Amino acid sequence: MTTPDHQSPAPQPPVPAAKDRIYRSPLALVAGVLLLALVGWLGFDALVHGHGRTPWLALAGLILIVPLVVAFTLRPAVYANDDRLRIRNPFRLITLPWGEIASLRSGYTNEAVMKSGAKYQLWAIPVSLRARKKAARRQARVDSAGAGGGRGVLGGRGGRAGGGLGLGGFGAFGDADASTGPARAETDKIMDDLREVLERRGEAEAAQGEVTVRWAYEVAAPAVAGAVLLAILLAIG
Structure with a gap:
């Protein structure tokens, strides 16, 4: 009669990596969205209704400006x-x-x-x-306020410290x-x-x-391409 082999313990799942805390500027995000909307509206209007070289200039401008707006407003983050x-x-x-x-x-x-x-x-x-x-x-x-309140409290060991100020934190960043x-x-x-x-x-x-x-070549390359195209269009008149 044979005895069953000793079973090895089941492999433990890998410990998940700690999650990143992400910090971004809300004002930069809002500004980026508004700028992209404005640039897109003006550029699309020039592409559709422009004459002569205007659509080409608008296209070169969009290729140049959009990556720069994204780079300086939407892209920055700290993890x-x-x-x-x-x-x-x-x-x-x-x-x-x-x-x-x-x-x-x-x-x-x-x-x-x-x-x-x-x-x-x-x-x-x-x-x-x-x-x-x-x-x-x-x-x-x-x-x-704390200095003034301290002078008016009798029996400090039994009183409440700093109550009633009602000063909240910033919330979004845990202040x-x-x-x-x-x-x-x-x-x-x-x-x-x-x-x-x-x-x-x-x-x-x-x-x-x-x-x-x-x-970040994915950001720099389109901006450089747009700048080169815009320079060529302006040079050829």
Whole structure:
């Protein structure tokens, strides 16, 4: 009588990769859609109703302008997960393992500074000086209200701290309200979140690797072709 062979354990399914958190500029998306609608309407009208060289000029202009509008408005995005940061700029796709990033810097632009000294701008997370000033004024009002309320509370251990202010966050990007932290501009809060991931995952084994940069030829090539065609049409008169 034979004994049954020992059965090997069933293979475990692969662990799914962490999902990317995607950051984009809502204003850029809206502006891109409106510009494409305007350019398409004007270009189509010139193609259909134009005479002589006008349809050809309109076609060359569309081939040139449409990729540029897409590149600077609809295309920019930042993808972040636990292993790497991917930056999709107008003409490049840059993949940065967290282990290769020295810092995330915010000045007049938001940038990823590499340990090698290279810098990459985050087009999808633009800096708004107006939003910073607005957040600073809001924080000043919160601080003033908190200082005034503190003087009027007796028995602080039993009272409620900071209640009744009713200051909500920005929502779309997960900004904290005044009760959970200082008021911050929307894009500054996003950079704070990315810095937290960098600090937490910078030394992780899975977050090491090489920086890769790929040029977006699918965007640049049509724009160059449109520019060449437009130049030829203008040159031949």
